[in-house]
Amino acid sequence: MIEELICNSGEKNDIFILFMGERAFSAMTILRQFLYNNVYRAPSVHQEFIKAKKVLIEIYNYFIDNIDFLQAELEKMEMAPWEPSKNHLKRSVCDIIASMTDRYALELYTKLFFPRPRV
CATH class of the missing domain: 1.10.533 (Death Domain, Fas)
Structure with missing residues (x-):
């Protein structure tokens, strides 16, 4: 995830934008949903x-x-x-x-x- 963040972040219109990329964001969303359903709200x-x-x-x-x-x-x-x-x-x-x-x-x-x- 950190590697994706580094590779996908950069300057846009003189502003540095942090972006992790669609693949990492999708994986993080799936993990977050799993944790909420099976751990945090268990x-x-x-x-x-x-x-x-x-x-x-x-x-x-x-x-x-x-x-x-x-x-x-x-x-x-x-x-x-x-x-x-x-x-x-x-x-x-x-x-x-x-x-x-x-x-x-x-x-x-x-x-x-x-x-x-x-x-």
Whole structure:
């Protein structure tokens, strides 16, 4: 695909135009349709998206309600100091969650919401 893009791109009317060519575009369209039908919109994948959404919403709400805990997590992530502004708190929490890896978010969710066997 990259080779096709390089070979088919060029200057036209003093403007550089990127074009991948009909053959590569057709193949990309077929691949995209396959992925949407068999991967992205597959029922099993959709169920995982629902679970992930629940995890992120619950972490978000916990951070909004527990600023001190949020600050402690930021220190662990080496993102502190952080000055939460009441006007930007929601946006900041979204940015912080977006910076987490999947593994980190799942471990945090487990820590926050799963019962511990021994207290």
